[in-house]
Each structure stands twice: as structure tokens, then as C-alpha cells.
Amino acid sequence: MGWLSHEEDCVEMTRTRSAPTISQVAAAAGVSRSSVSRAFTNPHLLSEETVKNVLRIADEIGYVPNHTARALSTGRYANIAIIVPDIANPFFPPMIKAAQEDADNSGFCVFLGNSNEDPAREDQLLARFLGQVEGFILVSSRLGEQRIRHYVERCPLVLINRDIKGLPRVLIDSGPGVSEAVHHLAELGHKSIAYLSGPKRSWSNTQRLAAVKKAGRELDLKVSVISTTTPSYQAAREVSARLINTGATAVISFDDLTAQGVIAGLSDHGLVVPRDISVVGCDDVLDAATHPSLTSVSSRSAESGRTALSILLDFLRKGNTGDIRFSLDTRLVSRETTARPRLP
Amino acid sequence: MGWLSHEEDCVEMTRTRSAPTISQVAAAAGVSRSSVSRAFTNPHLLSEETVKNVLRIADEIGYVPNHTARALSTGRYANIAIIVPDIANPFFPPMIKAAQEDADNSGFCVFLGNSNEDPAREDQLLARFLGQVEGFILVSSRLGEQRIRHYVERCPLVLINRDIKGLPRVLIDSGPGVSEAVHHLAELGHKSIAYLSGPKRSWSNTQRLAAVKKAGRELDLKVSVISTTTPSYQAAREVSARLINTGATAVISFDDLTAQGVIAGLSDHGLVVPRDISVVGCDDVLDAATHPSLTSVSSRSAESGRTALSILLDFLRKGNTGDIRFSLDTRLVSRETTARPRLP
DNA sequence: ATGATTCATGCAACCGGTTGCAATGTCAAG
DNA sequence: CTTGACATTGCAACCGGTTGCATGAATCAT
Missing domain, CATH: 3.40.50.2300 (Response regulator)
Structure with missing residues (x-):
């Protein structure tokens, strides 16, 4: 590892040749700058012959319209x-x-x-x-x-x-998916679930929390909420004790990353997913690429x-x-x- | 899901107000355009008082120098x-x-x-x-x-x-890391390892394969090579039988994704990682975010x-x-x- | 032949900044 | 009281395009 210099074949990066301008093309083609401009942007205003000629010369010189200059004069930045x-x-x-x-x-x-x-x-x-x-x-x-x-x-x-x-x-809208997750858990027979919360001010978190609570109420489940400082893998891993104390048999986590943290945290306490506790993620960013593959709420990002x-x-x-x-x-x-x- | 229109409080996006220009500031401040320009780019050329005054007025009007115009005249696009x-x-x-x-x-x-x-x-x-x-x-x-x-x-x-x-x-350069992985496995006591190959024509794959072979030779390990059609999770999962047949007790996989596929595939055959077989990934894109967390060759991306x-x-x-x-x-x-x- | 149209092109202003140079003013040294 | 150095500021050209308008030529209807 390090900096190596080869003296042989030093093509290297030299000072950049400045690009040909519309004026150069105009001069070479023997027309006005306007005509060159139009050849590129409004060819129908010019005779076919002129257009062809200008484009040929432009190509020879290697001219490409300058994006910045165009943006300045048209206001269309693209x-x-x-x-x-x-x-x-x-x-x-x-x-x-x-x-x-x-x-x-x-x-x-x-x-x-x-x-x-x-x-x-x-x-x-x-x-x-x-x-x-x-x-x-x-x-x-x-x-x-x-x-x-x-x-x-x-x-x-x-x-x-x-x-x-x-x-x-x-x-x-995480609502439907999260709600579906709660129903899924209820159908499996869970009576007490937990929601591992994300950033307080995040819109998604608010949505998800609300959906969990609502569905939990409708299905008559106990819902506990656990908060972390930041929504990171590590932070999630560290709250597992609190999680276990709630007595929940299933967790819905703010996102997939924290869900993985939860799984690791539970394992730290000797608990195996999904045998001892079920875990659901959100966003479905991992596809099925972990093992065991994560049940998750698809996000359609x-x-x-x-x-x-x-x-x-x-x-x-x-x-x-x-x-x-x-x-x-x-x-x-x-x-x-x-x-x-x-x-x- | 769908398009919703609220008639109430239609603040909506109106046609954009065009931004104040340097001329407007100059006029309002009673100085030339040059001075406004310098107030922003070379304040030391102006008297403190002028600078302060110009900046104050600019702020009042809401003037911000136009990036595009500046780029055009200086050639520094930033x-x-x-x-x-x-x-x-x-x-x-x-x-x-x-x-x-x-x-x-x-x-x-x-x-x-x-x-x-x-x-x-x-x-x-x-x-x-x-x-x-x-x-x-x-x-x-x-x-x-x-x-x-x-x-x-x-x-x-x-x-x-x-x-x-x-x-x-x-x-x-994957070489050193992959080599280190082989040494690591050898130290743990593995005698027979496998490399799960990535795309044949890929530069990284060539490099990794070579490193595995070289280190294996040096350490006197048996090295088997398994190829997949594509380097996907699913493809990797499906070659687990072949993998097990090699008798290898450890696998180095082309990347993290295929490594996860291997783990799942082994599990399909009732084998547990790392108890029964050790797995190493490449690129380290997952951090520690899976469980068990993946040993991997860091890519320093x-x-x-x-x-x-x-x-x-x-x-x-x-x-x-x-x-x-x-x-x-x-x-x-x-x-x-x-x-x-x-x-x- | 003539005035009206249309077509192709050029002129020059403009977009919103920057900057070399000149003009003016100030102050200290000679 | 000059003279020169230096600090402030403005003028005007320039960056590389676009575009409204004018011009001149060619075409057309009358």
C-alpha cells in the first residue's frame, strides 16, 4: 500500500485543454454564432445544408455545447x-x-x-x-x-x-404493512408484543408506532414501546434486556438494521429467534439475504x-x-x- | 394509495420567484456591481463599512450569488x-x-x-x-x-x-485480506477449505481466487473451488450440497451476499455456522449487522x-x-x- | 413588374456574475 | 508643496451560450 511513481510512460494528467467554444465553430464554419447555436437547439430554423455543415465541423473540432453557459442564458439548468x-x-x-x-x-x-x-x-x-x-x-x-x-x-x-x-x-405509508404484521403475529398466537422505536421526530417512526398501537388495540394485544438513543444496530442490541423484561413474545422493530440488532441482543441473552421470540423488521432492505431471513414490512423505496x-x-x-x-x-x-x- | 387533493389550504407550489441578482443589490446599496461581487469574494479589497453595508442589504433582499453565473465567468464550477x-x-x-x-x-x-x-x-x-x-x-x-x-x-x-x-x-487489493483469512482459518485448525467463486471475468474474483490458492499452498491446505452461475444469494444457497461434498470445514465466499447464501444453504442441510462449518465473506458490506455477524474481508470502500x-x-x-x-x-x-x- | 410572404441568417443584447485596469482620494515622506 | 504608495471604488470587457428583431434574398400571388 502506498504511493508509487512510474517514470515510464508518464502520460499523466496534464492541465486540461480548454474546450472549443461556439465562436470557434462559427469561425471554422464561416457562419455566425447564432447559427451554430441554432444548429444544435433549433435545426429547423436553418437550411439543412447549413445544419449538416455546422455539425460536421463541430464534430471535427470536438465541440460540445457548454451546459453551464446554456443554463445561464436560458434558466433551464437541466x-x-x-x-x-x-x-x-x-x-x-x-x-x-x-x-x-x-x-x-x-x-x-x-x-x-x-x-x-x-x-x-x-x-x-x-x-x-x-x-x-x-x-x-x-x-x-x-x-x-x-x-x-x-x-x-x-x-x-x-x-x-x-x-x-x-x-x-x-x-x-407503513400503516397497512405494519398493521398486517401485527395481525400476522396475532394469528400466530402472540398476546404481548413490543415496538422498538426509531427517531422521535421521524415521520416514519410516528406512522409505525401509531399503526402498531392501533392494530394492537383492535386485536386486544398488549403493546410495549422501547426507545433507543439512535436507531443503530448497536443501540438496538443493547436494549434487549429491557425488551425481554416486557414479557413480549414478538417485536416489531423500527427498521431492518435495528431488527438485526435485536436478534443479536436476544442471542446475547441466550434467546433464539424465532423459537423464543419473533422479530419483524421494517423497510425490507435485506431481501432474504440474512439467515434466518427477516420477516419485514416492504417499503417500496x-x-x-x-x-x-x-x-x-x-x-x-x-x-x-x-x-x-x-x-x-x-x-x-x-x-x-x-x-x-x-x-x- | 393514490392521488388526493385537498382544496383546503392550497399553498401549493407556485411559479418560482426569480432570485435577486447582483444588480439589484448594487442598486439598493448604492454601489457598483463589482463592489457587491467583491463583498462576497474578496472583502479585503473593500472598506469594512462597504462590506458590512452590502452584506446587510444582500441579506435583507435575500440575495445569494448565482453558482452558475459564477462558474461561467471563473471557470471554477465547484x-x-x-x-x-x-x-x-x-x-x-x-x-x-x-x-x-x-x-x-x-x-x-x-x-x-x-x-x-x-x-x-x-x-x-x-x-x-x-x-x-x-x-x-x-x-x-x-x-x-x-x-x-x-x-x-x-x-x-x-x-x-x-x-x-x-x-x-x-x-x-483484496490479496492481503484474503490471504489473512486463509491464515486465520489455518490457525483455527482447518485443513480443508473451499472458495466459492464469483464472476469468472471479474478482476476482483481473479484476485481473490489467486490469493486463496497461493495462501492455501503455502499453508499446505486442501483448497476446493466451487462455481456458481451468478454470484447471487440464491445461487450460493443452492450449491451447498456440492460444498459439503468437498469435505471442507471452512468456506471463503466471493462476497458477503453469497456468503449469506452459503449460510442459508448449509442450514437447509442441518448444518450450523460456525459450529459445523466456518464462513468468510468479502467486501464487508454488512458491518456486524447480521446474526451471527459475518467474518469478512474488509474492502475499505x-x-x-x-x-x-x-x-x-x-x-x-x-x-x-x-x-x-x-x-x-x-x-x-x-x-x-x-x-x-x-x-x- | 410589384408588393406580400416566407426562409435563412446575422446583429446585438442579455443571462449574472468576475476581474484587469484606471480613476480618485488619502496620507506620509521628502 | 510635491510625489509616490496605497486603499477604495467604478468602468467595461468577458465567460459561452440564447434569442428577439432586423435584414436580404427568394418565392408567390396578383
């Missing part, structure tokens, strides 16, 4: 930004990937911002992107509503998993990205608005971490 | 682009996250491109970003060497996991991102560099899926 709390959280990549792919197909480039769950950083990112994008997708934003509204005045913006009236938003992007592009094209609130429901994916409770 | 084959592959997000974070701290915005393993798409992305970035990080590029060199002439570029002479590149970024920024600041080939070695992260073999 860029959008996606800001997420944590790229490394497996919940987000499928979403980013889907949105990015669709943006790409519409000729848009996408900026990616990682707020690290920090509102100040998120704010800074927004500000930095503001002058060079046509729109934002803000995922699970931690930013205050006032700040968000501030940015909306300047630039179109679509929220994912944040519910603010009047702003276009896509919400993954990719679809949310696609949907948000299409709302954004629709707005950019048609100016259409209205109070858009798109809700994606979820369902339970039943796998190997849930089973009948042990007989007492 | 943007870079990262292009990866597949965002959803858990190997990449930590890398992207690390690079993005450092870029952020240096005032750079980052574009993210997803080539979907498709050279043509990758080429298109490069072209599209070209006019608005100061540099590229190209990860596991699938592009032909000629095309890459073509772009390097136009714009600084750093490669990750692609070895082209003369271009700055960061390579993750985040570090590779950080390193590539710092090479790029160094170049942007200081200019010329030599032929940089930065190699990151790997090491074994020993966790819970490896143990002494059962006594025969």
Missing part, C-alpha cells in the same frame, strides 16, 4: 438535486437509483446531497444547489418547515416521507423515488400543481423470523 | 461527478458517502451518475457532466480505455478499481472514495501530478462465523 439523510442507509440507494435513472432518461443530471441527519448541513446543501438546479427532491427531511417553505418559494421541491400540507409529497421524480418533472413541464399527496402503501413480507410463540 | 456502475450495490454507497462528505467540506457539490454497468450510458453521463464539473471520479469503469483517455484530455479524472497506466487510480477525492482536489489545487497508483490493501475482520473445526 439539473435536479436529491438530498437524503444518509446514503449508506440501505433504504435510500434503491430510491436514488430509480430517481436518477428516470432523470437521466429525461436528460437531467442529478446532484446528490447527504445531510448526515443534520438540519444545518441540509440547509447548506439546499443553498449551494439552489443556483444550479431546477428542482429538489428532499428525502426524510430533518429541516424545519419554515426553511422548507423558504426554499419552495425559490425552487420547485418534492418531499419524500415528510408530510407538509400544500407541498407535493410522496409518502410511504424505489417506487417512491420514481414517483417523486415524475411529480417534479411534470411540474417543470406543465407548471401544474395542486396539493399533491401521493401515498404508497406497504405490505408484510413474511419470512423466517416469525413463528408461533413458545407455550408458557 | 462541482465534481462520481459515476458508479450500480448505486444499489452495497459496496458503493459508503464510497460515495465518504467522497461526497469530503467534497462537501471543500465546498464542492457532487453529481451522481449510475451507469447501470452499461458503457454507452457511462459515456453519455461523462459527456453530459463535462461542461459543468471540474473533475470526475470513475468507479469500476466499464468504459473502453480510449474513451477514458479522451475525457481525461478535457477534464481531470480519477479511477477507482480500474488500472490504467498513466492515469491516477485507486485500487482496492469508504477510504477508496476519500482517497480518490483527495487526489482529485489536490490536482485541482496544485496542478500537475505524476503517475499515481494508490493501492489500498485489505484486512480480515474476524467476527462470529469462523471458529475451530469440529473434531472429526
Whole structure:
């Protein structure tokens, strides 16, 4: 490991040759800059011959229209930004990937911002992107509503998993899936379950907690709630004692990561999943790739990205608005971490 | 699920108010545009009083310098682009996250491109970003060497996991880590191990296979090689019978995903990891987040991102560099899926 | 032949900043 | 009282495109 220098064949990175400009093409082709411009953007305004000629020369010189200059004069940046709390959280990549792919197909480039769950950083990112994008997708934003509204005045913006009236938003509604999970547990014979809570201020957490409580009430189950400091694997692992003390025979955890933490924590106390305790995750980011494979509430993360992007592009094209609130429901994916409770 | 419209409180997204410009600030402050510009970029050229005054007025009006306009006139875009084959592959997000974070701290915005393993798409992305970035990080590029060199002439570029002479590149060398894994198994007392192979033509697979064989030879272990059709969880799960037939008491698998498949497959045959068979993964994308937590060869994906970024920024600041080939070695992260073999 | 249309192209202003250079003012040294 | 050095500020050109309007030529109807 280290820095190696090869003297042989030092092609290396030299100072970058500056790109050919529209003027150079114009000069070489013997036409005005306008004509070159039009050859690229409005060829129907020019004679076929001129267009062909200009394009040929441009190609020879290696000219490519400068995105930035074009953006400045037209105001159409052909860029959008996606800001997420944590790229490394497996919940987000499928979403980013889907949105990015669709943006790409519409000729848009996408900026990616990682707020690290920090509102100040998120704010800074927004500000930095503001002058060079046509729109934002803000995922699970931690930013205050006032700040968000501030940015909306300047630039179109679509929220994912944040519910603010009047702003276009896509919400993954854990309700149905979580409710289904509770029913699933009840059917297996569980009487007492626990919910391992995520970040207090998170919209998803609120949703999930409410759904667990509601379904628990309807089915006459005992529902205990356990909180962690942060929704991490380690934090979840460490609350297992409290979890066991509740007497619950099944746990629904805020997300898949914490669910895995729970499984490890239970194991630390000699308990085996699902024999001794059943565990359900949320988001289904692991597919079936763990053993035992995790029963989880599917999150449709990719679809949310696609949907948000299409709302954004629709707005950019048609100016259409209205109070858009798109809700994606979820369902339970039943796998190997849930089973009948042990007989007492 | 579906589109809901609330008539009440339709704040909605209205046509965007255009941002205040430098001229407006200049007028309001009674100074020239140059002075406003300098108040933001070279305050030391102005009297303290003027600076204070301009900034105050700018703040009142809500003026923020336009990134695009600035980029056009200075040529400093303060943007870079990262292009990866597949965002959803858990190997990449930590890398992207690390690079993005450092870029952020240096005032750079980052574009993210997803080539979907498709050279043509990758080429298109490069072209599209070209006019608005100061540099590229190209990860596991699938592009032909000629095309890459073509772009390097136009714009600084750093490669990750692609070895082209003369271009700055960061390579993750699985050799040491895999070798360490073999030693680890040998120390535990294993005499016969297996390598579950990944894609035949993959550079990483070749490297890993070679390292296993070499270390096995040195330590006088029996090494069996098992191939799968594709390196998926399911495929790995399905070869467990063949695996068991080799008589190996430990397996090193191409990556973490297939390692998990192996664990599940062994379980299908009533074997428990690590009691009956030890398993080692590669890339360490799961952290400790599974149970039992996976012993794996760390890939240092985040570090590779950080390193590539710092090479790029160094170049942007200081200019010329030599032929940089930065190699990151790997090491074994020993966790819970490896143990002494059962006594025969 | 003539005025009206249409087509192809160029001119010049503009997008919103930055920056080299010149102009003006201030102050201290000679 | 000059003179020169230095600090402040404005002027105007420039970055690389786009686009409304004007121009001139060719086509067409009358």
C-alpha cells in the first residue's frame, strides 16, 4: 500500500485543454454564432445544408455545447438535486437509483446531497444547489418547515416521507404493512408484543408506532414501546434486556438494521429467534439475504423515488400543481423470523 | 394509495420567484456591481463599512450569488461527478458517502451518475457532466480505455478499481485480506477449505481466487473451488450440497451476499455456522449487522472514495501530478462465523 | 413588374456574475 | 508643496451560450 511513481510512460494528467467554444465553430464554419447555436437547439430554423455543415465541423473540432453557459442564458439548468439523510442507509440507494435513472432518461443530471441527519448541513446543501438546479427532491427531511417553505418559494421541491400540507409529497405509508404484521403475529398466537422505536421526530417512526398501537388495540394485544438513543444496530442490541423484561413474545422493530440488532441482543441473552421470540423488521432492505431471513414490512423505496421524480418533472413541464399527496402503501413480507410463540 | 387533493389550504407550489441578482443589490446599496461581487469574494479589497453595508442589504433582499453565473465567468464550477456502475450495490454507497462528505467540506457539490454497468450510458453521463464539473471520479469503469483517455484530455479524472497506466487510480487489493483469512482459518485448525467463486471475468474474483490458492499452498491446505452461475444469494444457497461434498470445514465466499447464501444453504442441510462449518465473506458490506455477524474481508470502500477525492482536489489545487497508483490493501475482520473445526 | 410572404441568417443584447485596469482620494515622506 | 504608495471604488470587457428583431434574398400571388 502506498504511493508509487512510474517514470515510464508518464502520460499523466496534464492541465486540461480548454474546450472549443461556439465562436470557434462559427469561425471554422464561416457562419455566425447564432447559427451554430441554432444548429444544435433549433435545426429547423436553418437550411439543412447549413445544419449538416455546422455539425460536421463541430464534430471535427470536438465541440460540445457548454451546459453551464446554456443554463445561464436560458434558466433551464437541466439539473435536479436529491438530498437524503444518509446514503449508506440501505433504504435510500434503491430510491436514488430509480430517481436518477428516470432523470437521466429525461436528460437531467442529478446532484446528490447527504445531510448526515443534520438540519444545518441540509440547509447548506439546499443553498449551494439552489443556483444550479431546477428542482429538489428532499428525502426524510430533518429541516424545519419554515426553511422548507423558504426554499419552495425559490425552487420547485418534492418531499419524500415528510408530510407538509400544500407541498407535493410522496409518502410511504407503513400503516397497512405494519398493521398486517401485527395481525400476522396475532394469528400466530402472540398476546404481548413490543415496538422498538426509531427517531422521535421521524415521520416514519410516528406512522409505525401509531399503526402498531392501533392494530394492537383492535386485536386486544398488549403493546410495549422501547426507545433507543439512535436507531443503530448497536443501540438496538443493547436494549434487549429491557425488551425481554416486557414479557413480549414478538417485536416489531423500527427498521431492518435495528431488527438485526435485536436478534443479536436476544442471542446475547441466550434467546433464539424465532423459537423464543419473533422479530419483524421494517423497510425490507435485506431481501432474504440474512439467515434466518427477516420477516419485514416492504417499503417500496424505489417506487417512491420514481414517483417523486415524475411529480417534479411534470411540474417543470406543465407548471401544474395542486396539493399533491401521493401515498404508497406497504405490505408484510413474511419470512423466517416469525413463528408461533413458545407455550408458557 | 393514490392521488388526493385537498382544496383546503392550497399553498401549493407556485411559479418560482426569480432570485435577486447582483444588480439589484448594487442598486439598493448604492454601489457598483463589482463592489457587491467583491463583498462576497474578496472583502479585503473593500472598506469594512462597504462590506458590512452590502452584506446587510444582500441579506435583507435575500440575495445569494448565482453558482452558475459564477462558474461561467471563473471557470471554477465547484462541482465534481462520481459515476458508479450500480448505486444499489452495497459496496458503493459508503464510497460515495465518504467522497461526497469530503467534497462537501471543500465546498464542492457532487453529481451522481449510475451507469447501470452499461458503457454507452457511462459515456453519455461523462459527456453530459463535462461542461459543468471540474473533475470526475470513475468507479469500476466499464468504459473502453480510449474513451477514458479522451475525457481525461478535457477534464481531470480519477479511477477507482480500474488500472490504467498513466492515469491516477485507486485500487482496492483484496490479496492481503484474503490471504489473512486463509491464515486465520489455518490457525483455527482447518485443513480443508473451499472458495466459492464469483464472476469468472471479474478482476476482483481473479484476485481473490489467486490469493486463496497461493495462501492455501503455502499453508499446505486442501483448497476446493466451487462455481456458481451468478454470484447471487440464491445461487450460493443452492450449491451447498456440492460444498459439503468437498469435505471442507471452512468456506471463503466471493462476497458477503453469497456468503449469506452459503449460510442459508448449509442450514437447509442441518448444518450450523460456525459450529459445523466456518464462513468468510468479502467486501464487508454488512458491518456486524447480521446474526451471527459475518467474518469478512474488509474492502475499505469508504477510504477508496476519500482517497480518490483527495487526489482529485489536490490536482485541482496544485496542478500537475505524476503517475499515481494508490493501492489500498485489505484486512480480515474476524467476527462470529469462523471458529475451530469440529473434531472429526 | 410589384408588393406580400416566407426562409435563412446575422446583429446585438442579455443571462449574472468576475476581474484587469484606471480613476480618485488619502496620507506620509521628502 | 510635491510625489509616490496605497486603499477604495467604478468602468467595461468577458465567460459561452440564447434569442428577439432586423435584414436580404427568394418565392408567390396578383
